Amino acid sequence: MNDAARVDAELIAAALDGQSLAFGELVCRYQDRLYHALVHLVGSADDARDIAQDAFVQAYVKLESFQGASAFYTWLYRIAMNLAASRFRRQRRQVSVEAARDHAGEEPAALDRGPGERLMQAERVGQVQTALLALSDEHRHVLVLRELEGWSYETIADTLDLPVGTVRSRLHRARIELRTQLQEVFEEDLK
Amino acid sequence: MQLDPRDQERLSAYLDGELSADEQARVEQLLADEPAARQLLDELRAVSTTLQSLPRAPVPGDLAADVLREIEARGVRRGPKPGPGGGAGSAASDKSRALEATIAEATDNTITDSKDDPSDAQRSADSRKAAVSTAATPLSKSIAARDDRDGRHNQPLTWRQRIVRPLVYAGIAVAVFAAVSLMTEPVADDPVHVARQLEEDVQPDEAGGAAETWDMAERGRDGAIAAKDGGRRRSQVRSEGQTAGPAATAGPSDNVVDQSAPAAANGMVLSKPGAMPAQAGAEVHGVGGAAAPVHAPDPRMFYIQQALVNQEPVLVVQCRVTPEAARKDLVGKLLAKNHVAIDDEAAAELDTAINSNIFPSLATQQAVPGAALAPQLAMPAQARPGVAAPSPPSVAAGEEPLPRRQDTDRKVAKQAPADGDADSPGNEPAELADTPAEPSPDATVYLVDASPEQLEAVLSELNSQTDEVLSVAVSPAPETPAQSDYLSYNRAGPRDPAAESSPDAVGQQAAPVADQIAETSAADAAPADALQRDRTPPRIAKADEVRLQVQALGVLEQQLQESPSRNEKLDRFSNLSRARKLRPDTLSNLAPPPGPDGTSYYNNPEALFAQSGANSANSAPAPLEPNAAPAEQTDEAEDSESRMANARKAGGQPGKGLQRAVIVLEIAPAPAERKKG
Numbered sequence: 001m002n003d004a005a006r007v008d009a010e011l012i013a014a015a016l017d018g019q020s021l022a023f024g025e026l027v028c029r030y031q032d033r034l035y036h037a038l039v040h041l042v043g044s045a046d047d048a049r050d051i052a053q054d055a056f057v058q059a060y061v062k063l064e065s066f067q068g069a070s071a072f073y074t075w076l077y078r079i080a081m082n083l084a085a086s087r088f089r090r091q092r093r094q095v096s097v098e099a100a101r102d103h104a105g106e107e108p109a110a111l112d113r114g115p116g117e118r119l120m121q122a123e124r125v126g127q128v129q130t131a132l133l134a135l136s137d138e139h140r141h142v143l144v145l146r147e148l149e150g151w152s153y154e155t156i157a158d159t160l161d162l163p164v165g166t167v168r169s170r171l172h173r174a175r176i177e178l179r180t181q182l183q184e185v186f187e188e189d190l191k
Numbered sequence: 192m193q194l195d196p197r198d199q200e201r202l203s204a205y206l207d208g209e210l211s212a213d214e215q216a217r218v219e220q221l222l223a224d225e226p227a228a229r230q231l232l233d234e235l236r237a238v239s240t241t242l243q244s245l246p247r248a249p250v251p252g253d254l255a256a257d258v259l260r261e262i263e264a265r266g267v268r269r270g271p272k273p274g275p276g277g278g279a280g281s282a283a284s285d286k287s288r289a290l291e292a293t294i295a296e297a298t299d300n301t302i303t304d305s306k307d308d309p310s311d312a313q314r315s316a317d318s319r320k321a322a323v324s325t326a327a328t329p330l331s332k333s334i335a336a337r338d339d340r341d342g343r344h345n346q347p348l349t350w351r352q353r354i355v356r357p358l359v360y361a362g363i364a365v366a367v368f369a370a371v372s373l374m375t376e377p378v379a380d381d382p383v384h385v386a387r388q389l390e391e392d393v394q395p396d397e398a399g400g401a402a403e404t405w406d407m408a409e410r411g412r413d414g415a416i417a418a419k420d421g422g423r424r425r426s427q428v429r430s431e432g433q434t435a436g437p438a439a440t441a442g443p444s445d446n447v448v449d450q451s452a453p454a455a456a457n458g459m460v461l462s463k464p465g466a467m468p469a470q471a472g473a474e475v476h477g478v479g480g481a482a483a484p485v486h487a488p489d490p491r492m493f494y495i496q497q498a499l500v501n502q503e504p505v506l507v508v509q510c511r512v513t514p515e516a517a518r519k520d521l522v523g524k525l526l527a528k529n530h531v532a533i534d535d536e537a538a539a540e541l542d543t544a545i546n547s548n549i550f551p552s553l554a555t556q557q558a559v560p561g562a563a564l565a566p567q568l569a570m571p572a573q574a575r576p577g578v579a580a581p582s583p584p585s586v587a588a589g590e591e592p593l594p595r596r597q598d599t600d601r602k603v604a605k606q607a608p609a610d611g612d613a614d615s616p617g618n619e620p621a622e623l624a625d626t627p628a629e630p631s632p633d634a635t636v637y638l639v640d641a642s643p644e645q646l647e648a649v650l651s652e653l654n655s656q657t658d659e660v661l662s663v664a665v666s667p668a669p670e671t672p673a674q675s676d677y678l679s680y681n682r683a684g685p686r687d688p689a690a691e692s693s694p695d696a697v698g699q700q701a702a703p704v705a706d707q708i709a710e711t712s713a714a715d716a717a718p719a720d721a722l723q724r725d726r727t728p729p730r731i732a733k734a735d736e737v738r739l740q741v742q743a744l745g746v747l748e749q750q751l752q753e754s755p756s757r758n759e760k761l762d763r764f765s766n767l768s769r770a771r772k773l774r775p776d777t778l779s780n781l782a783p784p785p786g787p788d789g790t791s792y793y794n795n796p797e798a799l800f801a802q803s804g805a806n807s808a809n810s811a812p813a814p815l816e817p818n819a820a821p822a823e824q825t826d827e828a829e830d831s832e833s834r835m836a837n838a839r840k841a842g843g844q845p846g847k848g849l850q851r852a853v854i855v856l857e858i859a860p861a862p863a864e865r866k867k868g
Contacts, residue, residue: 018268020259027255035250049250056258061267128241146207147242153209172203175238182241 008072016063023063027056030073033149034080041144042084043133051087055080070158077149078159081141131181139174146171194227202232206239506674506852507666508650516659517858522637526854529648531641637854643673646852650680657682661859674850 008029014022031052038048058079059066066075132140145156153171157164194202198221204210205218221228512521526533641649653660663682667674 020262023262024255024259027258031250031254032247035254036247039248040245045248045251049252049254052250053254053257053261056254057261057265060258060262061265125246128245132242143242147239148245153204153207168204168209169200171207172200172235175203175235176199178242179234179238182238 005071009068012063012066012068012072015060023060026072030076031056033073034076037077037144037148038080038084040129040132040148041081041140042088043129047084047087051080051083054083058083070155074151074155074159081159128182131178134181135174135177138170139177142167142171143174143178194221194225194231198228199231202228203235206232206235506646506677506850508653508677508852508854509662509664509666509857510653510854511661511857511859513659513661514858514860516656517856519659521656521659522653522854522856525649525652526637526639529641529645529652531639531645531649533637533639637856639852639854641850641852643850646677646850647680650677654680654682 008026011022011026011029015026034055035048035052038051039045042048042051055076059076062079066072132143135143141160142156145151145159146153151159153164153167156162156171157167160167162170198218201210201214201218202221205215210218218228222232510522516522650663650665653663660682663680665677665681667677
């Protein structure tokens, strides 16, 4: 068990023991990561925050059922994914470049750049967001888990309940689809 | 050369380092041989890099605190499992120490993880701080319990214990008090919370919005304050819905249901000039005409209140009129003529406050909100055949009923035929026939939303009617300097500017009054009026008193909205209820009325929004005049709406958009009496 997992386990044990502060610490540890993934998964900052909050609450409610077979974050992400899925069964996504740009926020590094460059950067982020959200759910999921979360194929397969081979092929198709949509952006990159 | 699809997949996996040794060797060979493979790898890498470089926005607000609040609100309790014998204390103590060490370590790790980005570290530190502050109380209790278990209470107290322990004990006392309060005040009837949640969460354009709303309302009933948004969405709603005015008009159909709730949730302007809001409470008229006015306000009430008590600048116009002018409903007709939206629901609130002894200097005056406006009420008299005598609103034992609404209803039925409706008398209920033609109130209060042009038109006409309007005194809102233009309409001579309150004076006076109400509520055992007598605020000009009441209600409402906890919300609502001469145990009165299908919206908000949404789509503008042709009514309403829209467009600077005004109509004694006097 690595250090992070050990700390998680102790915080979970303390939370189960009634120490809400410990669960608060768990939230602090993973909130930004989960929120970032959710923003790109659902395409809305507000929805992402709501889902993240619900996911943490659900996690606390079901904390006793967490067996530690997977990492806490993997378990939490699965909860969030289920919540997102049930939420978006009822709600049609509305995506726009502007919205995506708003949701993406400003890249910290962009502060060092000039206004023109920052504007271009924001526009590019919006294009990527839009293209990402235009992918099918299954393609977007694997891309987010791999590129944003950095998960291994095996972990993705475990989380999505898919064979590793399927993850591999799905990921490749997702990248090709995204590349096609972002052809203009990449042409500039590759120059 | 076209690459084999399997090779393409391998290239992708190669990029991710997910290939076996054999496959990796094969891909490397391919890359060496095939320029197309190299190009594809470059493109896949570019895609990957682009995604990985997407900005990482931190979660907005204090998610940890919100999560902990919601957990607490949901009542999920976890605690140490009872240990064997007396060893539990020691074990718990060890766990607490282990926890502290773990948290310290976790904190260090978090900081280490984010040390490359100082802003991340700062955000993490802020989040931890918020989480720690949120969880401070349970932690303090835990520490105190641990100390007790360890027998440390026999040792001399350290300085830290001396500070912490009183706080812990105070917290326990507050918790016990809150628990007792909860047992006596059922949370299920907290309509403010439910309405707030309805207001915040309903998304009419989302298929599942109503369901979510109901979830939230349910949570509220279950005693859960949904701290989901941490105030984020609330502020959004407030900013979007700032212009929410009086309720939208109920159309002349037989089924009158709330139409404004979804509009308010959308932040739409609800005011419809010239269109009267539905009269007090939400009346649900049956198709068969056996109307039973239900005096229980629906959620719309809260939107109206919000608009009323948002501490908007209030222009106060005091008119002294002859009894004849009052009988002819001169001012009401003037307002109707100028298509001024009259918020009689809110006026009823004001009326209640005036008569609740909270503001003693006005308590002796009577006010009949909207009574003179009966003819323009949304439901024409002829459309109300067989109207039964309105039942008085149910009130708590020991409280006086609120007769104003009843008076209003009676006057509605009485005055409508006098305005030329020849068919109505036959339909007039017998029990109303004996109603005195004039209740002879000493004062009538109109709360209106009007554009500057409308206000000027009304003031101009009031000013010109010297025979019947004996005096006009305009008191501009201190916060809106532009309203000082209206001072030119003062007929009793311009008011001494020195006598006007300073811009801050009213606001400063409103807060103590609100505090006073709160204190009165807290000292529940003491009669309110006794306290008021002891703490009567200094007498101020009457116009300011009216404004003061509006603002005091505003302060209370503000406090209610900003209350972080459920218990505090209950307390605040209790204060507000007291200000409106309601008590928490009469909150059931606030439940929305049953819908046409007999379903109570209070029990089924989905039905409310589904119904109101449908009706909003098909709603017709309310008649401005009871006898006007329907086409004209529509035109007039549209015309006035467009004018109001223009007025709103012209807004943006104080005093130039829609303005809230209170017109206090005082009825002078008859000439003979005056002579006698």
